[in-house]
């Protein structure tokens with residue numbers, strides 16, 4: 001069962017009414033720029049503007065989650081993308097990034113902010129909320145806002161390709177790590193089997209029964 005709340009995020013909730021309909025399984029995510037501080041953007045979320053989104057990634061690396069991942073929030077319009085695969089707000093998760101204020105719209109993400117968005121994206125992918133990290137094939141899942149709607153957002157602040165590369169590295173590292181763990185478990189099991197063989201040999205040599213109870217006694221397992 002996919003998780004709907006990012007474990008690393010705090011939860012300053014958005015207003016309940018700022019959704020278009022019932023929760024929807026997601027197919028991908030859209031990166032946005034706040035063009036402002038977080039405080040200002042969160043004020044907008046709580047106010048009457050027809051705007052809502054799931055995640056805010058702050059310049060200090062903190063991640064805020066305002067709605068469950070499946071919420072039908074208002075961040076990139078309700079029309080379909082040109083290929084007709086994605087119905088924007090229904091199918092896509094909105095990820096806002098603090099900074100890039102007017103006059104400095106293309107302000108780069110801070111390195112902690114970039115790492116936070118990479119880790120969030122990896123988690124969303126692992127939970128099945130992003131189907132496809134590439135821009136090829138069905139359910140292309142990782143977008144900058146301007147790639148699906150005519151808008152300046154996110155003013156080229158979000159290095160989508162670099163994020164994808166770093167997400168794939170995390171996924172590979174975790175796979176490698178689980179292989180290492182499996183190997184360690186296999187080695188441990190092998191050592192235990194060897195010890196049992198030694199115990200049986202010793203019991204036989206002493207003319208004692210080699211039943212489970214005696215083997216366990218020999219190995220010091222109560």
Ligand SMILES: [Zn+2]
Pocket residue numbers: 031032033075145153154
């Ligand atoms: Zn946007």
